Amino acid sequence: MKSGYSGLTPVQLTGLFLGIFGLILPFLLPLGSLSFAGQIGLGIFLMAAVFWMFEPIPIYATSMLVIFLQIVLLSAQGPMFMDAKLPSAEPVQLQEHTWQIPTRALKDDNTVLVITEPGKTEAVRVDVVERNGQHVIVRSEELSSDRAIVTDTGHRLVNYRPNSYTDYIGTLANPIIILFLGGFMLAEASVKYNLDKNLTRYLLSPFGSSPRFIILGLMLVTAALSAFMSNTATAAMMVTVILPIIAQLEPGDRFKFGLALSIPVAANIGGIATPIGTPPNAIVIAALTEYGKSISFTDWIIVAFPLVIVMLVFAWWLLLAFFPPSVDKFNLDMKGKINLSPKAIGLYVIFGATVLLWVTENQHGIPSSMVAFLPVAALVTGRILTKNDIRNLPWDVLWLMAGGISLGIGMDKTGLAVWMISGFDWGAMGYITLILAFGLVAVAMSNFLSNTVTATLLMPLVISLHTSGVMGDSFNLLITGIVIAVACSLAMALPISTPPNAIAMSTGIIRTKDMAKVGVIIGAVGVMLVLAYAVFYWPLVTN
Amino acid sequence: MERSDIYILCIEDEQEVLDAVVRDLEKLEEQFPVETANSAEEAREVIEKLLEDGKKVGLILCDHILPGDNGVELLIELHKDERTFASRKVLLTGQAGLDDTVKALNEARLHHYIPKPWTREDLLEVSVSLLTDFVIDEEDNILPYMSTLDAERISESIRTRRSISDE
Numbered sequence: 001m002k003s004g005y006s007g008l009t010p011v012q013l014t015g016l017f018l019g020i021f022g023l024i025l026p027f028l029l030p031l032g033s034l035s036f037a038g039q040i041g042l043g044i045f046l047m048a049a050v051f052w053m054f055e056p057i058p059i060y061a062t063s064m065l066v067i068f069l070q071i072v073l074l075s076a077q078g079p080m081f082m083d084a085k086l087p088s089a090e091p092v093q094l095q096e097h098t099w100q101i102p103t104r105a106l107k108d109d110n111t112v113l114v115i116t117e118p119g120k121t122e123a124v125r126v127d128v129v130e131r132n133g134q135h136v137i138v139r140s141e142e143l144s145s146d147r148a149i150v151t152d153t154g155h156r157l158v159n160y161r162p163n164s165y166t167d168y169i170g171t172l173a174n175p176i177i178i179l180f181l182g183g184f185m186l187a188e189a190s191v192k193y194n195l196d197k198n199l200t201r202y203l204l205s206p207f208g209s210s211p212r213f214i215i216l217g218l219m220l221v222t223a224a225l226s227a228f229m230s231n232t233a234t235a236a237m238m239v240t241v242i243l244p245i246i247a248q249l250e251p252g253d254r255f256k257f258g259l260a261l262s263i264p265v266a267a268n269i270g271g272i273a274t275p276i277g278t279p280p281n282a283i284v285i286a287a288l289t290e291y292g293k294s295i296s297f298t299d300w301i302i303v304a305f306p307l308v309i310v311m312l313v314f315a316w317w318l319l320l321a322f323f324p325p326s327v328d329k330f331n332l333d334m335k336g337k338i339n340l341s342p343k344a345i346g347l348y349v350i351f352g353a354t355v356l357l358w359v360t361e362n363q364h365g366i367p368s369s370m371v372a373f374l375p376v377a378a379l380v381t382g383r384i385l386t387k388n389d390i391r392n393l394p395w396d397v398l399w400l401m402a403g404g405i406s407l408g409i410g411m412d413k414t415g416l417a418v419w420m421i422s423g424f425d426w427g428a429m430g431y432i433t434l435i436l437a438f439g440l441v442a443v444a445m446s447n448f449l450s451n452t453v454t455a456t457l458l459m460p461l462v463i464s465l466h467t468s469g470v471m472g473d474s475f476n477l478l479i480t481g482i483v484i485a486v487a488c489s490l491a492m493a494l495p496i497s498t499p500p501n502a503i504a505m506s507t508g509i510i511r512t513k514d515m516a517k518v519g520v521i522i523g524a525v526g527v528m529l530v531l532a533y534a535v536f537y538w539p540l541v542t543n
Numbered sequence: 544m545e546r547s548d549i550y551i552l553c554i555e556d557e558q559e560v561l562d563a564v565v566r567d568l569e570k571l572e573e574q575f576p577v578e579t580a581n582s583a584e585e586a587r588e589v590i591e592k593l594l595e596d597g598k599k600v601g602l603i604l605c606d607h608i609l610p611g612d613n614g615v616e617l618l619i620e621l622h623k624d625e626r627t628f629a630s631r632k633v634l635l636t637g638q639a640g641l642d643d644t645v646k647a648l649n650e651a652r653l654h655h656y657i658p659k660p661w662t663r664e665d666l667l668e669v670s671v672s673l674l675t676d677f678v679i680d681e682e683d684n685i686l687p688y689m690s691t692l693d694a695e696r697i698s699e700s701i702r703t704r705r706s707i708s709d710e
Binding site (some may be wrong): 093161191192196230231232233236237239240244272278279392393394396397400450451452453491499502503505506508 | 547640686687689690691694695698699701702703705706709710
């Protein structure tokens, strides 16, 4: 397992040096069209990607480092751009359509940059008439004496208007982060008052004692809980439910593999069902919202829920096919009593009201992130959660998501994202091939990387395919984004793929090859299913 | 199974008894290396050496009648030392009188008392339970201990303490 700061493993050490090298690499290579800010952005991107892959520092630490580097190196208030001003001047008219401009205003490709609005320029082609040292005389019909031109085309502010540093640090209060905060506080309170366990006990009872239906019940309950709570906390809780069942089996019984695998599989899939189900959803929703493609809580459920159900039933069938039950009957004896203290009842009411308001967002129109403040405020006002509980929230996940959102903003603003997709003929690929490719890449990547990190690294590309327009009219930003989010959650072939997988593997019940077998099939079938939904169903329910 | 840096220390002056304890703990030894000592003095040296190497003492199984300082005195001393405060302490003895036992309970916060003769099942059960307490309290990453120790309690601790989060 990972070691602490006492010693980095050779892999982590390699990652540390590669990451630092990645930060400076863009300044060592001739990158032509990439702006100065784009080079900084690329350096930060390379460092973050390497750090997230090799984990020389924890992944949330990388996210915080990203925000730090952005506010220092890219923001308008940072030392790089603090006093910078784009050198500009009006061209001097000599005759009609003949202008004298400074030599440095002329680019190598005989264009001049005309300032159209602050931070934006337009390249205008000119004919060079005569060069005389400091100045050039050019002919052009497009220049005008009331439109300033850039007098130093190599300047770091060309085509870059730095954001305020508050845009980067403000990602921690991004509406989607607040939505997750609300979800985290509900989950925290649920664990504190054992709502998750009691709900499980209650929801499992209709599934009887037949092993087939117990597995189905376990999977449905796990998925339902992980749609609103952390996948990891849900998986950990469900492991405590299945261990006593597994103890009833003969030691050599293969059915236990299926039982133990059903938990991480259902927890991973369940996260897809709602916006707050799992962090990659947040990265995608934040990026989509930034480009005017916001998706409501209700719409997300309409999009994702039918997929989740089909995936769960398929996974159930798959597990039973691989690991058929060997006994006819199980005792599912769950101890516990529903907590009826006033605070617990307060929690049930707040939980119910919040979820109701979330899923009916389309009906009343109150944004889900606003609703999320209901549990935030109510749980502490009612002293259902105390100071210590708030300290116990998974702040690392909030920072991880904030860093991911911030990286996306930087990549877009510096022109890096568009630069990265240039040089490849995306249009020739076709929209459906593109969706399939993104789905496969996302599943493959997030089998090895954090799901959130995968979404973070892929979303800027999706966004720039949208803004650059290279894909033409057939391209649907919203659906492509959803494909990324869903595909990230379908990666579950390895113990390191997701924390629920790691927990299930740590019980010592499952073998890696069983997890790999089931995980690869679910990933492959899942991507095909996503493609089918993206082509046939999602266009009907989104706009 | 990867070796952890959490050690089990057995202190017993009769070599055959010590061997029997070590044999009974065989199942745990792969992950929790076992160190032995024949006296309180030797135990101190072993502990010093382990701590110097950056290791932790997770579980101390100690006989009462030892040459030099007795077991209860040693456990009280280790309880007062902040470096071994968290170590789970077991008195494994047939000869400690009521006074000594009470003293061990009150002053060393003895975690368990195993009377001799013990059974392997008892010893293992107590050791697993106490090591589970120790890793839940002391370790950042408790997943590697799940298959050897009490998986249910470790899962429960992941659920309530959120030591692992979604990523």
